[in-house]
Amino acid sequence: MFEASDALLAWLYAQQGVDAVKAAMGARMEEIGCSLVEHEALYRIDRSGRLPMSGLSELLAVTPSGVTRLIERLVGRGWVVRVQLPENRRVVYAELTPSGRAFLKSTTGPAYRAAVAEEFTAALTDRDVADLRRIGRKLLEAHDRWDTERFAT
Template structure:
C-alpha cells in the first residue's frame, strides 16, 4: 500500500531527477561538461577558489573516490590544480585555475541558468519556489546538512 508520505517523496524525488537529467543533457551538449563538474566548479568559485577534498565530499555528497576521479577530470581540463601543503601531505586541496573560473562563470554557468529557468523556474510559481526553498532547508536542517557554504555568498545571509 502506497501512503501519502510515500507519494509525496516519490513526486519530489522524480521531479528533481527529471530536472537534473535535463540540465545534465544540456550541459554535456552545450558546455562539454557534466552537471557534477559544473557543481564542483561552482562550489570552488563560491568558496574562495579552493576547498579541501574532504569539503568537496561533503558539499557534493559524493564518495571520496568519486571526488578524486572528478577532480582528476577537472585537472586534465586545466580547470583545477591540486595542492598539498608541505607540512601535511595527507591534505589535498583543489584550487580553481583562471581557466576553471572562466568556465564556471562563462559557458557552464550560462547553460546551467538557462536550463534551470526552462526546466524548473518557468514551471513553478513564486509561491512554489518559496515553499520548495523552505522545505528544502527544513529537510537539510533535520539531517544536519544545512551549511551556508552550499550556496552562493549572496544567498548565505539566510543563516
C-alpha cells in the same frame, strides 16, 4: 492492493521530480562540454576558493574515489589544480585555475542558470519556488546539512 500514504507519495514525487530535472539539466550541460556534477564541482570550489577533496566529496554526495576521478578530469581539462599546503601535506585541496574560473563565468554559469530557469522554475509558480526553498532548508536543517557558508539564505 498497495495504498501509498500522502507522505510516501510526496517523497516519491520529490525524488522522481529531482531526478527528472537533473537528467534534463545534465543533458543541457553536456551540450556545452561539461557534466552537471563537473559544473557543481567548479561552482563549489570557486565559492570556497579552495576545497579539501573530502569536503567536496560531502558537498557533491560523491564517494571519495568518485571525487578523485572527477577532479582528475577537471585537472586534465586545465580547470582545476590539486594543492597540498606545506603545514599539512596529507590534505589535498582542489582549486580553480584562471582557465577554470573563466570557463565557469563565461560558459557553465550562464548555461546552468538557463537550464535551472527552463528545466526547473518554468514549471513552477513563484509560490512553488518559495515553498520548495523553505522545505529544502527545513530538510537540510533537520539532517544537520544546513551551512550558511555553503548555501545562500
